Amino acid sequence: xxxxxxxxxxxxxxxxxxxxxxxxxxxxxxxxxxxxxxxxxxxxxxxxxxxxxxxxxxxxxxxxxxxxxxxxxxxxxxxxxxxxxxxxxxxxxxxxxxxxxxxxxxxxxxxxxxxxxxxxxxxxxxxxxxxxxxxxxxxxxxxxxxxxxxxxxxxxxxxxxxxxxxxxxxxxxxxxxxxxxxxxxxxxxxxxxxxxxxxxxxxxxxxxxxxxxxxxxxxxxxxxxxxxxxxxxxxxxxxxxxxxxxxxxxxxxxxxxxxxxxxxxxxxxxxxxx
Amino acid sequence: xxxxxxxxxxxxxxxxxxxxxxxxxxxxxxxxxxxxxxxxxxxxxxxxxxxxxxxxxxxxxxxxxxxxxxxxxxxxxxxxxxxxxxxxxxxxxxxxxxxxxxxxxxxxxxxxxxxxxxxxxxxxxxxxxxxxxxxxxxxxxxxxxxxxxxxxxxxxxxxxxxxxxxxxxxxxxxxxxxxxxxxxxxxxxxxxxxxxxxxxxxxxxxxxxxxxxxxxxxxxxxxxxxxxxxxxxxxxxxxxxxxxxxxxxxxxxxxxxxxxxxxxxxxxxxxxxxxx
Amino acid sequence: xxxxxxxxxxxxxxxxxxxxxxxxxxxxxxxxxxxxxxxxxxxxxxxxxxxxxxxxxxxxxxxxxxxxxxxxxxxxxxxxxxxxxxxxxxxxxxxxxxxxxxxxxxxxxxxxxxxxxxxxxxxxxxxxxxxxxxxxxxxxxxxxxxxxxxxxxxxxxxxxxxxxxxxxxxxxxxxxxxxxxxxxxxxxxxxxxxxxxxxxxxxxxxxxxxxxxxxxxxxxxxxxxxxxxxxxxxxxxxxxxxxxxxxxxxxxxxxxxxxxxxxxxxxxxxxxxxxxxxxxxxxxxxxxxxxxxxxxxxxxxxxx
Numbered sequence: 095x096x097x098x099x100x101x102x103x104x105x106x107x108x109x110x111x112x113x114x115x116x117x118x119x120x121x122x123x124x125x126x127x128x129x130x131x132x133x134x135x136x137x138x139x140x141x142x143x144x145x146x147x148x149x150x151x152x153x154x155x156x157x158x159x160x161x162x163x164x165x166x167x168x169x170x171x172x173x174x175x176x177x178x179x180x181x182x183x184x185x186x187x188x189x190x191x192x193x194x195x196x197x198x199x200x201x202x203x204x205x206x207x208x209x210x211x212x213x214x215x216x217x218x219x220x221x222x223x224x225x226x227x228x229x230x231x232x233x234x235x236x237x238x239x240x241x242x243x244x245x246x247x248x249x250x251x252x253x254x255x256x257x258x259x260x261x262x263x264x265x266x267x268x269x270x271x272x273x274x275x276x277x278x279x280x281x282x283x284x285x286x287x288x289x290x291x292x293x294x295x296x297x298x299x300x301x302x303x304x305x306x307x308x309x310x311x312x313x314x315x316x317x318x319x320x321x322x323x324x325x326x327x328x329x330x331x332x333x334x335x336x337x338x339x340x341x342x343x344x345x346x347x348x349x350x351x352x353x354x355x356x357x358x359x360x361x362x363x364x365x366x367x368x
Numbered sequence: 369x370x371x372x373x374x375x376x377x378x379x380x381x382x383x384x385x386x387x388x389x390x391x392x393x394x395x396x397x398x399x400x401x402x403x404x405x406x407x408x409x410x411x412x413x414x415x416x417x418x419x420x421x422x423x424x425x426x427x428x429x430x431x432x433x434x435x436x437x438x439x440x441x442x443x444x445x446x447x448x449x450x451x452x453x454x455x456x457x458x459x460x461x462x463x464x465x466x467x468x469x470x471x472x473x474x475x476x477x478x479x480x481x482x483x484x485x486x487x488x489x490x491x492x493x494x495x496x497x498x499x500x501x502x503x504x505x506x507x508x509x510x511x512x513x514x515x516x517x518x519x520x521x522x523x524x525x526x527x528x529x530x531x532x533x534x535x536x537x538x539x540x541x542x543x544x545x546x547x548x549x550x551x552x553x554x555x556x557x558x559x560x561x562x563x564x565x566x567x568x569x570x571x572x573x574x575x576x577x578x579x580x581x582x583x584x585x586x587x588x589x590x591x592x593x594x595x596x597x598x599x600x601x602x603x604x605x606x607x608x609x610x611x612x613x614x615x616x617x618x619x620x621x622x623x624x625x626x627x628x629x630x631x632x633x634x635x636x637x638x639x640x641x642x643x644x
Numbered sequence: 645x646x647x648x649x650x651x652x653x654x655x656x657x658x659x660x661x662x663x664x665x666x667x668x669x670x671x672x673x674x675x676x677x678x679x680x681x682x683x684x685x686x687x688x689x690x691x692x693x694x695x696x697x698x699x700x701x702x703x704x705x706x707x708x709x710x711x712x713x714x715x716x717x718x719x720x721x722x723x724x725x726x727x728x729x730x731x732x733x734x735x736x737x738x739x740x741x742x743x744x745x746x747x748x749x750x751x752x753x754x755x756x757x758x759x760x761x762x763x764x765x766x767x768x769x770x771x772x773x774x775x776x777x778x779x780x781x782x783x784x785x786x787x788x789x790x791x792x793x794x795x796x797x798x799x800x801x802x803x804x805x806x807x808x809x810x811x812x813x814x815x816x817x818x819x820x821x822x823x824x825x826x827x828x829x830x831x832x833x834x835x836x837x838x839x840x841x842x843x844x845x846x847x848x849x850x851x852x853x854x855x856x857x858x859x860x861x862x863x864x865x866x867x868x869x870x871x872x873x874x875x876x877x878x879x880x881x882x883x884x885x886x887x888x889x890x891x892x893x894x895x896x897x898x899x900x901x902x903x904x905x906x907x908x909x910x911x912x913x914x915x916x917x918x919x920x921x922x923x924x925x926x927x928x929x930x931x932x933x934x935x936x937x938x939x940x941x942x943x944x945x946x947x948x
Contacts, residue, residue: 100848107758110750114818115767118774121785121815128788144418171678178675194936195683200869201932202689203876205906206925210689223435234685241682242869243824246862250831265664267671284772284827288820291776298878298907305408305435308418317433322778326879327436329780331411333555333562333575335788342781349776353769444914517801524887524908525719526917542718549804549898550887552908563792566801 122346129339138344142308150341152310156225156318157348160300161293163229163314164236169286171233172240173275179241180248181270196238207235208302216303223317228304232296236289243288247281248274283356290352294345297322321345405618408435409442409455410528411553412572413606416475416637417455423633424624430617439528443469446609452618456607457528457572464609472608474625476640478573479533479602480590482558482580484565489513491584494601498537500568503545508566520548521560521569529554532604533570570602574638592640606639693929697922700724704916711923717889719909719917726924728891732806732899733875733931735892736885739810740817740874745867747814748821752866755822756829757851768826775819779873783880786812791884800896804886807895812884813877817870824869828862829855868939875932878903902928 140149175192183189211231212223221227251274259269275282297320305317306327319327325341328334407417414436421432437445439456446454447467460471481497483489489511492500499505501520509515523530525541534541549567551557557569562579573590576582582590585602594600608622624630631641700706706724714725751771755764790811791803832855840850856863886898887908900908906921906928913921 096846096849100846103848103852104758107750107754110747111754111759111767113747114751114771114822117815118771118819121782122774122777124785124789125781144415144422171681174675175679175682178672178679182672182675183679192679192683195686197868197936197940198933199682199686199689201872201876201936203878203903203906203925203928205876205878205903205910206689206693206929209906209910209922209925210692213692214688234689237682237685239869241679242865243827246824246827246831246865265668267668281827284823287772288775288823294776295778295780297778297780302910305433306437307433307435309431309433317435322780325778325784326780327553329555329559329784329787329883330553331415331436331555333553333558335559335784338784339781342778342784345778345781346773349773353773353776357769440914519801525717526909526913540718541720542716542723546890547802547888547898549802550889550900550908552882552887556883559787560804564795564801564803 125339125342125346127339128336129341129343132337132340133343137340141310144308150321150324150344152308153319153321153324153341154344154348156304156311157294157320157322159225159311159314160229160232160304160320161290163226164232164293165286165289167230168233168236168240168289172237172285173244173282175237176241176244176248177270177275180245181266181274196241199234199238200242203298204235204296205298205302207231208299211299211303222315223303223305224315225304225311225318226314228300228320229314231299231303232293235296235299236292239289239292240282240285243285244278244282247278247285250281251277287353287356291349294320294349295322296320297326301326321348403430403617405430405432405453405615405621406435406451407432407442407453407455407608408437408445408451409453409609410439410457410606411436412439412457412477412529412574413455413474415574416606416634416639419637420625420630420633421621423629424621428620428624430621432621438526439531440526443609446611449611452610452614453622454609456609458531458604458607460607460609468612469609470612472610472622472626473605473642474608474622475606475631475634475642476595476603477606478590478592478595478600478640479529479536479570479604480573480576481568481570481583481585481602482561482576483568483583484561485579485581486565487513487581489583490581491587493586494537497585498539501537501545501548502539502543506545516566518568519564519566520545521557521567522548522550523557523570524550524552527552528604529570529572533602536602536604573640576638592635595640603640690929693922693925696919697924697926700916700919700923704919706916706920711920712927715891717905719913719920722916724916724920724923726902726905726927728889729900729902729905729924730927731891732885733901733903733928735806736809736813736881736899736901737871737875739806739895740813741867741871743810744814744817744870744874745821748818748866748870749825749863751818752822752825752829752863753851753856756826757855758847768823771819771822775823777819779816779877779880782812782816783883786880786884794896798896802886802896802898804884804898805896806885806892806899808884808886809881809899809901810895812880813874816877816880817873820873821866821870824866825859825863828859828866831862832858864939868936871935871939872932875928875935876903878907882907902931 137149139151142148142152215221215227215230216223255273259273300320301323306319307317308319311318321341325338329338417434439458442454443456443464445451447469506518508518522544551560554571554575557571558575558580561567561569588594588599595603634641701708711724713727715727716723716725755768790808794800795803836854836858837850840854881901882904885904887900887904888898889900892899902924906924910921
C-alpha cells in the first residue's frame, strides 16, 4: 500500500514536470515557428520604419538601456536591504514592517506602478516620458524581487561560516564582505536574472512612463519604446502575430544570453572561492 | 565590495540629481528649440502620422516624436502643453473646444464593419448594425446567415473610433450588448474577427485585408470614393489639434501634410485624402 | 620595547578599532536606509493611488458601495460599478492557482529531488529562462493558439473567455513558482534527508514529510510571487479575456478582470473616469494585501 502510494506520487512528480516542460516548449516553439522567417540582419540592426520592412534596433537599444539603469540602482540597494533584514536587524516591529512593504510591493500590479511613475517621475520630478523615468519605475518593481531572492540566498549560507569567521576576530562587516556575500552569490545572481526577466517582460509600466516613440533614443531623457512594448503594440494595433513573434524571438535570445553569462559568472565566482 | 556598493549608491544619487537638473534644461530648450516636434494621441492616426513624419524628416532638419496613447490623452496633452500637437480620431467635445484648442483635419477615415470571411452575410443596413451592437439581433440566422450566435467585438469605452462609430450608428455606450468582447486596438479586433466565425466588429479602412470580410452598409461599398461622395456614412475625420501659438516647425509640418505631397502619403497609407 | 613605543602601539590599535567600529555602525545604517527605501516607495505609491482613487467618493459625492457592488460600468454615462470585474479577478486568480500551483510545486520537487542530474541540469536553467519571457508573449500565444483552440474544439462562440485567462495565467506563473520553490527545496540541509532515510522512511516519504515542510517559507514565497504575477498581469490578459462587462457564471464567459479595466481605459480616461480607475487600483491593491495577510497567517500556523 505504501509502495503504491509512493509510486503514484513519483508518477505525479514526473507527470507534472513533463506537463510544465511540454507547455513551455510548445510556447517557445510556436514563437520561433511564427517569427523565424522575419529574422534577418536588417531586421535586428536596421532602423525602424513605419512604412514596414524596417528593423528593431532602436527598441533593442532602449531595452538594454532600461535594464542597465534599473539594475545599477536596484541591485546594490536590494542586496544591502536583504543583508540588513537577514544579518543585522533584530526581529521586531521594524523588520516586520519592511517585510510587509517588500511583500506588498511584489504584489502591486505593474499597471499601478505605471500610474505612479507617470505622475511621480514623469510629472512631479519633471523627467518627462523618458527612459530614465521608466528605469526608476522599474527599479521599484524589481527591488522586492532582489531583496527576496537575496534573503533566500543568505539563508542558505550555513551559520557555521559566520561563526567561524567571527570567532577569528573579524568584524561583522568583514565577515559579510569576505564570507557571506561570496557564498550567497549564486543565489543573488539568480535573483538578478529574475529581475532582468521582469524588466524585459514589463510592458504596462513602461508604456506609461517611457511612451511609445519608435525611434533611436538620443539620451536617457528621450521617450522611447522597448521590445516588449513594441511586440504588444504590433499585436494590438497591426494584428501582426508573426512580427510580434519575431520580436519575441529577439527577447528570448537576449534573456538567454544574459542567463548564460550570469551562470558563467557565478561558476567562476564559486571556483575562486574554494 | 563595500567600496564598490558605496560607489554605486553615490553614482545613483548623482544620476538622479543630474536627471532632475538635466530634464529641466531639456524641457526648457525643447520649447525654444524648433527642431523637435512632439505629437501624441490616437492610435488610429498614429501610423499615418509616423509615415508622414518619416517622409518629412528626410527633407527637413527636424525630429518628430510620436506617442500613440489614445485620442483623449492626446487632446489633453495638447491642451496642457505636454505635446505640441495632439492626434484625434473623433470630433472634439464641447469642453475641449472651450479650452481654446484649434483643430486641423489632416485626412478622413472610413470605419468598416467586418465579419469572418466565411460569413455569407455581406450587406447590412444601418438599422441592423445598431440592432446587432445593442443586442436586439443575436443570431446570424436573423440576417439571412447561418444559425450561429453573433459575437459582437467593440473598441474600449473612450476610444476615438468607438465614439465616432456609436455616434454615427446611433447608440450609446450603455446600450452596447453586455457580453460584447472589448478589444483595445484595430489590429486586435481584426485578429479576433479573422479567427472567429461568430464575430462582427468595426475597424478603420487602413486595416482592411483578405483575412476579414468587409460589409456593405445600406448597399454601399466601404470605399474611399463613397466616403468622399457622402454615400458611405461611417466616416470620421483624422484631426491634429494644437494651441494657437505652436512653434514654427510644427506649423510647417502641418502645412506639409496639407500639401499635395503630404496628401499623397495619406492616400498611400490607406486613409482618405482631403480632396481627390 | 620601551614604554613610549608601547603607548604608540596601543594608540594605533585603538585608532584602527575606532575606524572599524565607525565603519561598522555606518554600514549598518546604510543597510537600514536601503531596507527602508522599499517602505518609502510603498508609502508613496499607496498614498498616491489612495489619494487619487478616493477623491470621487470624498469630494465627488459618489457612493463607494455602488462602486463596489454596482454592475454597470459606463464611464461616458457616469456609471461606475466594478462588481463584475471583482468577480472576474477572483475567479481567474483562483483558477490559475488551482492549475498552476500543484503543477509548479511538483515540478520543483521533481527537479530538486528525484530528477536525474542530467535532466535537472538542462531543465532547471531552461525554466529559469522562461521566467524571464515577457508576459505579452504568453498573451500572444494565448490569442493565437488557446483562443482558436477553444473555439474550434469546444464549440465556444467566444474563445476569449475566463478559461482562456486561467490557462494563460497558470502557464505564466509556472516558471516563477518552479524557480523559486526549487531554490528553496535545494536549500534544505542534506542532513534532514539523511536522517529521515536512515530512519527507514522511503525517498518519496522523506520528500513530502521532511523536505517540503522544511522548505515551507520558500515555497510560500514562490506561491506569493506566482500569485502576484497572476493577479497583477495586465497585457497578456487583455488579449485573451474578451473584456466583457458581465458577471461570469461559467468558465466560457468573457470577462474583464480589474487590471485590464485599468489598462484598457487609462489611455483615454480623464477627470472622474481616471480617478475611478485609480479606485479600481485601490480594490486590486486591497486584494493583494488581504491575500498576503492570509498567506502569512497560514505560514505562521504551520510553524506552530
